[in-house]
Amino acid sequence: SSGINAEYGYSSVTVGRLFSLEHLSRALFERAIGVEGSLPEGYRVNAPILLPVSGTEPRSTSKASNFCFNWTYGDEKPEATKTINGRVDAGNDAQGKPSRLCKNSLFKQFQGIYQKLRGDDLKGKTYRECKDSALSYSQAKGALMKSFVEAEYGFWAHKPEELSGFTV
Numbered sequence: 662s663s664g665i666n667a668e669y670g671y672s673s674v675t676v677g678r679l680f681s682l683e684h685l686s687r688a689l690f691e692r693a694i695g696v697e698g699s700l701p702e703g704y705r706v707n708a709p710i711l712l713p714v715s716g717t718e719p720r721s722t723s724k725a726s727n728f729c730f731n732w733t734y735g736d737e738k739p740e741a742t743k744t745i746n747g748r749v750d751a752g753n754d755a756q757g758k759p760s761r762l763c764k765n766s767l768f769k770q771f772q773g774i775y776q777k778l779r780g781d782d783l784k785g786k787t788y789r790e791c792k793d794s795a796l797s798y799s800q801a802k803g804a805l806m807k808s809f810v811e812a813e814y815g816f817w818a819h820k821p822e823e824l825s826g827f828t829v
Contacts, residue, residue, distance in 0.1 A: 673711075686708075
């Protein structure tokens with residue numbers, strides 16, 4: 662056991678008008694419900710409240726938004742991320758900066774929390790090395806992948822390993 666007992670997850674997800682509630686709930690949590698009994702201690706399937714904005718306009722992919730907004734309690738304002746490239750508009754910077762929800766930004770946040778709790782700064786360790794050393798996480802992911810195969814949902818799509826070899 663790591664000694665770190667913090668719960669991560671979303672309590673609610675607010676979504677614009679152009680989506681399918683059935684598809685979104687299946688994508689976020691319904692496919693994982695069958696794995697509950699196989700998860701290591703401290704893990705559970707989180708089923709956030711899905712809060713659609715009012716409106717009954719049918720979903721149309723040709724009307725997809727150019728921006729995705731995210732925010733959490735305590736934020737001064739929502740972050741507007743461009744859906745075309747996953748980056749935040751940064752004024753004169755044509756490319757923009759990475760979203761606070763990108764893998765690199767979340768890894769930086771994790772490193773800060775880990776250092777405060779453990780006193781180890783994880784400097785020089787890659788994202789992949791840190792992820793692989795989290796044994797209970799690996800067990801939970803393995804149980805989820807196994808349940809997907811058993812339920813005939815198919816295999817999890819993997820990204821190239823080089824995308825996880827970065828340090829911050």
